[in-house]
Amino acid sequence: xxxxxxxYKEFAPQERRSAATGEAAVQARDDxxxxxxxxxLLTGLHAVEPxxxxxxxxxxxxSELFARICxxxxxxxxxxxxxxxxxxxxxxxxxxxxxxxxIEPGAGGCEKIRHLLKDLAPGVYVPxxxxxxxxxxxxxQLRAEFEALRVLPLTADFNRELQLPGAALQGxxxxxYPGSTIGNFTPxxxxxxxxxCAKMLGPGSGLLIGVDLHKDSAILNAAYNxxxxxxxxxxxxxxxxxxxxxxxxxxxxxxxxxxxxxxPQHRVEMxxxxxxxxxxxxQGGALGFAAGDSIRTEYSCKYSRxxxxxxxxxAGWRNxxxxxxxxxxxxxQYFEVE
Numbered sequence: 001x002x003x004x005x006x007x008y009k010e011f012a013p014q015e016r017r018s019a020a021t022g023e024a025a026v027q028a029r030d031d032x033x034x035x036x037x038x039x040x041l042l043t044g045l046h047a048v049e050p051x052x053x054x055x056x057x058x059x060x061x062x063s064e065l066f067a068r069i070c071x072x073x074x075x076x077x078x079x080x081x082x083x084x085x086x087x088x089x090x091x092x093x094x095x096x097x098x099x100x101x102x103i104e105p106g107a108g109g110c111e112k113i114r115h116l117l118k119d120l121a122p123g124v125y126v127p128x129x130x131x132x133x134x135x136x137x138x139x140x141q142l143r144a145e146f147e148a149l150r151v152l153p154l155t156a157d158f159n160r161e162l163q164l165p166g167a168a169l170q171g172x173x174x175x176x177y178p179g180s181t182i183g184n185f186t187p188x189x190x191x192x193x194x195x196x197c198a199k200m201l202g203p204g205s206g207l208l209i210g211v212d213l214h215k216d217s218a219i220l221n222a223a224y225n226x227x228x229x230x231x232x233x234x235x236x237x238x239x240x241x242x243x244x245x246x247x248x249x250x251x252x253x254x255x256x257x258x259x260x261x262x263x264p265q266h267r268v269e270m271x272x273x274x275x276x277x278x279x280x281x282x283q284g285g286a287l288g289f290a291a292g293d294s295i296r297t298e299y300s301c302k303y304s305r306x307x308x309x310x311x312x313x314x315a316g317w318r319n320x321x322x323x324x325x326x327x328x329x330x331x332x333q334y335f336e337v338e
Contacts (some may be wrong), residue, residue: 036157037245045242045287051296052238054184054270055106055130055157059241063108063134065234069239070111072230074222080330081178081210085115088323088332093119095321095334096206100171103164104128105181107153110138112178117146126168128154151291165199173205180212180330183267183301187311190301194315198337207317207335210307215329217261220302224268232257235270238297248282258294270298305331 037056044051057066070078085092099122104113107127117125125142129135132155139153152165175197182190197207224231236252243250255272262269274289303311308331309319317335324331 002199032243041242041245042282042285045295049296050147050287052242054238054298056245057234057238057297058106058108058129058131058134059237059244060131060134062237062241063131063236065230065237068230069226069234072226072228074226074310075231076219076223076329077180077212081180081332082112084323084330084332085178086114089116089119092116092208092321092323092332092334093121094318096120096208098172099206100124100176101126101168102174102176103168104176106177106179106180107135108138109134110142113176114142114145116312117149118175122149122174123171124150124152124167126152126154128156130155130157141242173201175201175205177207178210179333180210180300182209183212183303184299185301186299187301190310191315194312194317198316201337203336205336206314207312207337209333209335211305211331211333212302212331213331214266214302214304214319214326216217217263219329220261220268221259224270225257225299231259235259235272235297239272246282248280249276250280253313254278255295266302268298268300268302270300270314271296281324305333308333 013248040053041056044053056062061297069075093116099120101124102120102122103126104110105128106130107113108131110125110127113125113127120212122129127135127139131262134266135153135155139151143151150167154165176303182193185193194207197289198205200208212285232301235257236255239250239252239255254274256275258271258273260269261267271294273294274291277291278289280287280289305322305324308324312319316338319333319335322331323333
């Protein structure tokens with residue numbers, strides 16, 4: 001889901017006001033602007049091994065489809081992580097201590113933070129996503145449920161220059177990164193991302209992160225190939241999103257969903273495979289695909305607990321706690337900047 005061009009800075013951001021609440025909401029200046037998106041899409045599509053960054057799954061339709069994926073019987077990740085957070089919320093809050101602000105990249109519907117807010121009781125919550133309308137709706141719902149919490153949705157691509165609202169820079173900071181989204185990076189990119197986060201947040205700041213663990217290949221393959229075809233629709237929808245950004249004419253029905261566990265690389269891969277020879281036109285150019293050519297849309301790397309602790313340590317994070325489900329399919333790990 002992520003690129004490796006990660007840069008961060010702190011600033012006094014531009015703000016707009018929610019019509020529903022009057023609360024200041026923060027907008028990135030051009031992090032998710034059309035020119036940045038167009039450039040990134042074309043760079044990936046014209047590569048020797050074509051790819052689309054998995055963040056482009058998450059337009060409004062993609063966000064809705066992913067919400068459906070999270071409730072599928074094959075997709076163990078969401079319910080397993082939710083169980084860990086819910087069952088251990090008091091212990092997690094006690095381990096983390098006082099937290100002034102929680103920052104959640106890729107927050108989507110802001111569902112997972114709900115398991116922690118009562119016990120953790122931060123003053124500020126900054127959900128981040130590139131799908132502005134979906135994020136704002138989720139933020140409004142959260143404000144209604146937790147009236148004392150300042151919710152400052154930030155429309156931003158955290159792969160680029162991360163611009164935090166001033167309120168998020170006050171008090172002790174926690175980066176909440178659930179869903180094993182870290183797995184969408186290669187291990188090298190994940191290490192780079194975590195190093196940048198440590199630098200941005202500063203000493204003593206925390207990281208509460210969901211990490212999917214090694215397990216049987218059959219379980220992983222089923223999770224990304226559900227019987228209802230929702231994941232396939234989610235995968236193809238990325239081409240609808242690309243069409244709007246590029247003014248292109250991708251025909252999603254001409255691409256087949258392919259997802260499989262690459263055991264030597266310890267990752268699930270998702271691709272869109274061209275079923276016919278075709279040429280896709282976009283404003284200013286064209287892309288040719290032979291039958292069988294693929295576009296990679298996602299990596300989802302899996303780790304052992306020990307391997308991820310080592311990866312994070314190299315990036316400047318000290319592991320303090322880990323919670324898992326009874327089958328040890330998934331982990332929620334807590335780190336602090338050294």
